[in-house]
Amino acid sequence: MKKSGATAGFQAAAGAGVIVALMLPFSRGRLEATLVGHVLVQMPLLVLAGWLLGSALAEKLERVMEQWNRFGVAGFTFAIFVMLFWMVPRSVDTAIAHTGYEIFKFAGLPCAGAALALSFPRTIPLLAGALKAHFVSMLAVLAWLYTAAPVRLCNSYLASDQKMLGAGTALFACAFAIYWALGPLFGLPKPQPTIASGAAAAREAPGGARI
Amino acid sequence: MANVSALVDRSTAVGAKPALTAVKLSMGLGGLALVLLMLLGLCMRLAQGGLLSMEPELFYEIMTAHGAGMVGIAALTGAGIMWFFLARHVQLTAAVYWLMLCCFLLGVALVLGAIFVGRFAGAWTFLYPLPAHSGGVWETGAAAVFLAGLLSIGTAFLLFYLETGRAIIARYGNLSQALAWPLLLRGSQDDAPPPAVVASAAVIVFNGIGIVVGAAVLAISLINLYAPSFTIDPLLAKNMIYFFGHVFINATIYMAVIAVYEIIPEYTGRPWKTSRTFAAAWSAIMLMVLAVYPHHLLQDTVMPGWALAIGQVVSYAAGLPVIVVTAFSLLVYLTRSGMRWDLASALLVTGVFGWTAGVMPAIVDAVIVVNRVMHNTLWVPGHFHFYLLIGEMAMAFGFMAWLTRADVPEGLPGASYWGFLAYLIGGTGVAVTFLIGGAMSVPRRWAVHVPEWFMQDRAAAFFALISIIGTIVLLGRYLARLAAAAKA
Ligand code: HEM
Ligand SMILES: [Cu+2]
Numbered sequence: 001m002k003k004s005g006a007t008a009g010f011q012a013a014a015g016a017g018v019i020v021a022l023m024l025p026f027s028r029g030r031l032e033a034t035l036v037g038h039v040l041v042q043m044p045l046l047v048l049a050g051w052l053l054g055s056a057l058a059e060k061l062e063r064v065m066e067q068w069n070r071f072g073v074a075g076f077t078f079a080i081f082v083m084l085f086w087m088v089p090r091s092v093d094t095a096i097a098h099t100g101y102e103i104f105k106f107a108g109l110p111c112a113g114a115a116l117a118l119s120f121p122r123t124i125p126l127l128a129g130a131l132k133a134h135f136v137s138m139l140a141v142l143a144w145l146y147t148a149a150p151v152r153l154c155n156s157y158l159a160s161d162q163k164m165l166g167a168g169t170a171l172f173a174c175a176f177a178i179y180w181a182l183g184p185l186f187g188l189p190k191p192q193p194t195i196a197s198g199a200a201a202a203r204e205a206p207g208g209a210r211i
Numbered sequence: 212m213a214n215v216s217a218l219v220d221r222s223t224a225v226g227a228k229p230a231l232t233a234v235k236l237s238m239g240l241g242g243l244a245l246v247l248l249m250l251l252g253l254c255m256r257l258a259q260g261g262l263l264s265m266e267p268e269l270f271y272e273i274m275t276a277h278g279a280g281m282v283g284i285a286a287l288t289g290a291g292i293m294w295f296f297l298a299r300h301v302q303l304t305a306a307v308y309w310l311m312l313c314c315f316l317l318g319v320a321l322v323l324g325a326i327f328v329g330r331f332a333g334a335w336t337f338l339y340p341l342p343a344h345s346g347g348v349w350e351t352g353a354a355a356v357f358l359a360g361l362l363s364i365g366t367a368f369l370l371f372y373l374e375t376g377r378a379i380i381a382r383y384g385n386l387s388q389a390l391a392w393p394l395l396l397r398g399s400q401d402d403a404p405p406p407a408v409v410a411s412a413a414v415i416v417f418n419g420i421g422i423v424v425g426a427a428v429l430a431i432s433l434i435n436l437y438a439p440s441f442t443i444d445p446l447l448a449k450n451m452i453y454f455f456g457h458v459f460i461n462a463t464i465y466m467a468v469i470a471v472y473e474i475i476p477e478y479t480g481r482p483w484k485t486s487r488t489f490a491a492a493w494s495a496i497m498l499m500v501l502a503v504y505p506h507h508l509l510q511d512t513v514m515p516g517w518a519l520a521i522g523q524v525v526s527y528a529a530g531l532p533v534i535v536v537t538a539f540s541l542l543v544y545l546t547r548s549g550m551r552w553d554l555a556s557a558l559l560v561t562g563v564f565g566w567t568a569g570v571m572p573a574i575v576d577a578v579i580v581v582n583r584v585m586h587n588t589l590w591v592p593g594h595f596h597f598y599l600l601i602g603e604m605a606m607a608f609g610f611m612a613w614l615t616r617a618d619v620p621e622g623l624p625g626a627s628y629w630g631f632l633a634y635l636i637g638g639t640g641v642a643v644t645f646l647i648g649g650a651m652s653v654p655r656r657w658a659v660h661v662p663e664w665f666m667q668d669r670a671a672a673f674f675a676l677i678s679i680i681g682t683i684v685l686l687g688r689y690l691a692r693l694a695a696a697a698k699a
Contacts, residue, residue, distance in 0.1 A: 129373035140427035150440040
């Protein structure tokens with residue numbers, strides 16, 4: 001399935017635009033003022049921006065991905081590690097205090113998003129489904145973790161912020177669960193790569209094997 | 212046993228080998244584990260009846276192994292059935308079944324290690340805060356290994372549902388098509404899915420949700436073991452655990468009944484079709500299975516009243532649709548069909564009626580007024596032994612008998628007949644003695660019983676022995692025939 005150049009251009013512009021908008025001192029200050037704004041708005045938006053950029057580049061990177069990102073394994077591994085890093089309260093805290101961390105965040109999360117965008121279309125449904133199910137239950141666990149934490153976890157944020165973050169994460173978990181359930185329930189049929197057909201299609205046609 | 216193998220290897224819709232060996236292996240392993248765990252059940256009954264002296268610690272280890280193991284067996288045999296018949300209609304990837312089996316066995320090893328090496332004895336329901344507060348009976352590590360084992364088993368079934376779901380979507384477009392919603396809403400559907408697909412789709416949806424919730428509460432419990440200051444709201448934990456537990460154990464029968472839909476038509480010569488009622492029943496069940504679990508919390512007075520009211524009301528309703536549709540259709544199909552009885556058909560029909568009968572005491576107990584008296588008495592094991600032993604496992608043995616049937620009508624000759632009868636009478640006896648205990652207000656999960664209760668404990672042990680003999684006959688027949696087919 002070829003994407004028109006216009007779509008790719010639009011996605012790239014939107015992705016870059018979101019990142020720039022998030023970097024502006026005004027929005028940075030506003031969002032990082034609260035834990036919810038920081039973790040549940042800014043960070044997901046950075047990942048989303050990366051996703052848009054990644055989708056825009058998908059066509060160009062087809063060759064490379066073909067060799068280095070079979071079934072999205074490399075991309076997922078990278079994205080998981082970046083997200084694990086930013087799941088730790090200490091990292092969130094340090095991003096406020098140290099510019100180096102902040103820069104790493106603004107670079108790393110979009111890269112994780114791009115990696116996801118370049119990996120989901122090439123993976124097998126089994127892996128994609130397992131990751132999604134895992135993600136939802138991890139969000140639920142995180143929601144509990146932040147709500148149940150007996151101490152303040154961040155120097156820069158209030159303990160009450162943690163409770164709000166917990167509640168927000170629970171909402172996120174529900175939203176993702178519902179969103180991901182709608183596709184299999186009502187979605188339009190899509191061609192699916194399987195282990196066998198995916199590999200075969202990948203061998204035959206560079207640029208194929210996309211869902 | 213001539214020509215057993217010819218029938219064992221049946222061609223499928225797509226011709227691919229749908230992990231037939233793995234399914235046969237699952238059923239065999241399930242059968243063997245069943246015999247062992249039934250023996251443990253017998254030991255528990257003997258201990259309660261004062262005929263076998265057993266330390267309470269050991270009793271609870273055995274009870275944990277028996278509960279977790281039986282739930283696992285029911286799930287594995289149900290999954291084997293669902294996989295086998297789904298492969299007739301959609302294209303499944305055999306490797307995923309093997310992967311599922313590996314994760315499952317890894318989980319079993321962890322669970323057994325936690326119980327018999329680590330001495331974990333907190334019951335299969337791992338209800339918070341018991342795993343974390345053993346009173347010195349087991350170490351934190353043992354509880355952690357147990358929870359990790361359950362997580363591994365959960366992962367196994369997650370993979371199973373992802374693959375079966377993927378294959379169904381590849382064939383039918385999406386799950387609402389596979390649930391026959393167009394038929395349900397408009398009265399017609401081109402390419403309407405067969406009952407096996409409708410049932411599978413419903414199970415995938417509700418058990419998928421159940422497993423995700425289960426994984427979350429397992430992970431939370433694990434973290435809490437090592438970081439006790441992160442406390443869990445016990446009521447929330449109980450809600451999540453019983454949601455998961457109720458959905459998971461129910462799914463086992465809803466998977467096993469697929470064997471009835473697919474096999475009975477071979478006997479009656481009348482295809483089992485997806486009707487509008489059938490589709491409605493399965494969709495209703497899909498939603499209600501998720502909504503009825505509060506019937507486990509009827510004595511938790513801190514629960515909101517509306518949740519308990521839902522638990523009670525939906526329990527009446529949830530018991531009914533699929534059972535009524537299945538049992539009623541079965542009767543219609545059977546009447547004047549001139550069906551020949553053999554071991555497979557006898558067990559499958561028994562399964563449907565065992566399931567139906569077993570649900571009745573469950574519905575009774577879900578009435579709040581009754582529950583006030585019956586909660587946590589042996590009435591509870593009474594109903595679930597009924598529909599697991601005479602329902603789910605009977606369907607599983609029916610499937611196994613059918614897998615290994617000969618190509619000439621066999622009827623129900625000597626050994627098969629007596630094995631079947633022993634299984635049926637013994638199993639019913641096990642369930643009914645539990646129900647009697649419940650009616651006498653004997654509490655469930657008590658290692659030590661007072662002499663006034665010994666009568667029903669000992670009667671139960673007697674019936675258990677008979678049912679174990681029956682099981683050994685049925686399993687022996689299956690294994691012997693597989694061995695014969697392998698040699699031929
Ligand atoms: C010979 C047959 C069996 C006997 C004698 C037996 C006996 C028992 C006994 C004595 C208990 C503990 C009751 C109490 O609370 O005091 C029990 C619990 C249980 N049994 Fe069985 N059982 C048998 C078969 C089965 C089968 C076939 C299944 C499922 C497929 C099963 C599933 C369970 C479960 C889930 C529990 C609950 C454990 C708990 O309370 O944590 N049993 N059984
Ligand atoms: Cu229940």
